[in-house]
Each structure stands twice: as C-alpha cells, then as structure tokens.
Amino acid sequence: MPARGDHDARRREVSEAVWRVLAAHGFGGLTMRAVADELGATTGLLTHYFADKRALIAYALDVAEERTDTRKLRTPPADGLPALRAALLDVLVLDKDAATMNRVWVSSWDGALSDPERGAVQKARYRRWRERLLPHVVAAQRLGQLPSTVDADDLVVTAAAFAHGLVVQALFDPRKLPRARQVTLLDNFLAGLAS
Amino acid sequence: MPARGDHDARRREVSEAVWRVLAAHGFGGLTMRAVADELGATTGLLTHYFADKRALIAYALDVAEERTDTRKLRTPPADGLPALRAALLDVLVLDKDAATMNRVWVSSWDGALSDPERGAVQKARYRRWRERLLPHVVAAQRLGQLPSTVDADDLVVTAAAFAHGLVVQALFDPRKLPRARQVTLLDNFLAGLAS
Structure with missing residues (x-):
C-alpha cells in the first residue's frame, strides 16, 4: 500500500521539521510558518496535518x-543509589542531545502554565518521572544507602528538584x-542525601 | 508640570497592565493586543509606548x-545558614505573590533560550542571584554550619538548583x-548540605 507508506514517510518528515523548530526556537517560536519553512512547504500543505496552532502544539508535544x-x-550498574544516579544523569545537560531535549521541555513550561489542559499534562509528566525515580529511592533505603527515616517521596521530590534546577542553570x-x-x-x- | 505627572501615571498604568498580562498568560501570551485589552485602550495608543513586540518584551522584563x-x-534572623534559608524561602512558592513572580520568570525562559541577547540577560540574572547567596554560604562555613571542605560556589549552585527545581514542581x-x-x-x- 504505497499511499499509506507515503503518508507515513511524510508524517516522519513533518515530525523532524517540528523537532528542528522546537530545538532552535522553542515552543514560543513554533508556528505553522516556521514548520512550513523548515519543511520547504507551504503553510497550506501544513493545514492538511494541523487544523490550527493548537493542533500543531499538541503534535509537537507528542513529538x-x-x-x-x-x-x-x-543501564544502571546496580539497584538503589547507583540506579537513582543513572536516572538523574539521564536528565542532566551532559551532551548536545540532552541540551536540546531539556531546552524543548523548559520552553514548554510557559504554555503549560497558561493553559489548564496543558498544565494537567505537564503535572502528569512530572508525576510519571517521580514514579520512575521512586523504586530506586526505596531500594536505596532498603540497602541502607539512603536514610530510612526520611519519607521516600520527599527524597524523590528533592532529587527531581535538584536535577531540574541544575538543568536550567546549565542551559543558561x-x-x-x-x-x-x-x-x-x-x-x-x-x-x-545519604548522610 | 502636570503633563509629566500624567505621563508617569499613564506609564504606571501600562506597567500594571503588562504585569497582569504576564501573571495570567506569561511571556508567551504577551501581545500588544492583550496589553491594550487589559488597559481598555487601542493597540494604536500602545505603539506610543512600544514601537514593536521586542520593545514590549524588553519593557515587560523591566517590569x-x-x-x-x-x-x-x-529579614534574616542570623548570619550564615539561617540567612541562606531566608533567602531561599524568599524564592519558594509560599504565597500567591511568589507564585505569580515565579510563574512569570519561568515563562520568560523560553524566549531567553531562543534569543542570545535575552539569554545573556538571564545568565546575568542567575549570576547575581548566586552572588547574593554566596556570602551566606561563606558565613555558614566560617561558623561551622556548612562543611568548609566543599567549594562554596558548588554549595551555592546546588542550593539554587534545589530551590528552582522545587519552584517548578510546586507551580505545576x-x-x-x-x-x-x-x-x-x-x-x-x-x-x-550541613552534614
């Protein structure tokens, strides 16, 4: 079914173009015009994919x-604290791809703070991230690598806070x-944390 | 000189309107139209104050x-660690005004990451904040409240990271x-940090 294949290939090209716009200009610079230019297409063609700006933003968030x-x-070298460390290293601005990824997400926060629906999505993203960190903290407590006297979720929020705050300083x-x-x-x- | 007084009063009204737009919609929602609506004025009148969008953004950053x-x-209760604690409490999202202030600054990061000139301003803002925290850390080290074996600037970056990362989680x-x-x-x- 070549038509389907063409469609999928085109969709991938659109996704690539959206990502390049986000990487260069953030969500604040995400416009039909910018994506069309990146794609070497007309904004008319783009309306075939996105009915309006809101649809474009939703698509960009998916990308x-x-x-x-x-x-x-x-790959975490071991359970507990080393796994927590690896998960936090995955977030820090340690290479160009991580810088781009963080730059895009930080730029998405403005819109998420303005729009209750996008805010709920961002809140859920944060929760999922903390839920992925939690088992490492619990394992570290079980293994005596982190104090069991401190609430595990408190440790997760603190670790997430430190990592994201360091990301923002490193980006600037x-x-x-x-x-x-x-x-x-x-x-x-x-x-x-361990002491 | 009533003309001057009128001008200043009008300027204050414009500043108030810009702030209300930022508080409600962030930098992403800052447009001539939004400020004019907030002011109950025409966009034509606004061009008297701001030649273009760029001038409006610069003004909003000043506001x-x-x-x-x-x-x-x-007022810090004492030098060293209590003063560092007070300075970090001043940043956290502990009341409505702090939420608004943080919401506005977080929303400014998108544009600052897209525009080298705005990025340099944001970098300088961050440096000034860290410079204000540094004397508290140094005093805390001198008073034996924080370890002297750790670089003072490392402690400042870490404290700033934790505070801003907590701000973002609290906003969402x-x-x-x-x-x-x-x-x-x-x-x-x-x-x-102290242990």
Missing part, C-alpha cells in the same frame, strides 16, 4: 514525548556548568 | 525585574507541594 521516551538511557550558563562539574555536583548532592 | 527587586524580603502541582511541605523539604535539604 517531544516520543523523542524523550525513545532516547537511549543509561554551559561554560559555568560543563559536564564534569554537573556530575561532581550530582555526586556531592547524593552524598548529602 | 518583572522591578517587581522582583522591590518585593518585601525576609501546588496540591502536592503546599507551603508547609516546601519548607520541610528545604529544611531537610539544608540539613543534608
């Missing part, structure tokens, strides 16, 4: 979600926060 | 900066992170 979910993650000041320094800061932070 | 700089801050999930829980998390975090 960002898929890119995030299918990127290569670290990459020379101050190169890869090695971010890793050292993470290790010192985890040592503080 | 946000002034609001942030002139808000009432906590205020029910999960009410005021009291944020304060407890901060106190536990500071206890971890």
